[in-house]
Amino acid sequence: MENQLRTNKSLVASLLLLALLCFGSVTVMINAGTKGENWRMVASGVGFTGFSILMIALLRKKIR
Numbered sequence: 387m388e389n390q391l392r393t394n395k396s397l398v399a400s401l402l403l404l405a406l407l408c409f410g411s412v413t414v415m416i417n418a419g420t421k422g423e424n425w426r427m428v429a430s431g432v433g434f435t436g437f438s439i440l441m442i443a444l445l446r447k448k449i450r
Contacts, residue, residue, distance in 0.1 A: 396448060404441050407434065 411434035418426035 397445065400441060400445055400448075404438065407437060 411430050414430040415427045418424070418430065
């Protein structure tokens with residue numbers, strides 16, 4: 387039971403981190419878009435996508 391609780395806590399922490407990163411990335415993309423800095427918008431999107439894939443892979447590994 388305790389092990390399951392620990393897994394749930396780490397899952398929630400990881401999801402919170404992912405949500406925070408998503409918010410930050412979207413904010414950077416909006417700021418860059420309004421200033422016309424397309425390269426920064428693209429870099430932010432690519433970085434977020436890569437990190438998301440990595441986090442989801444780690445979460446799936448943890449759950450099993």
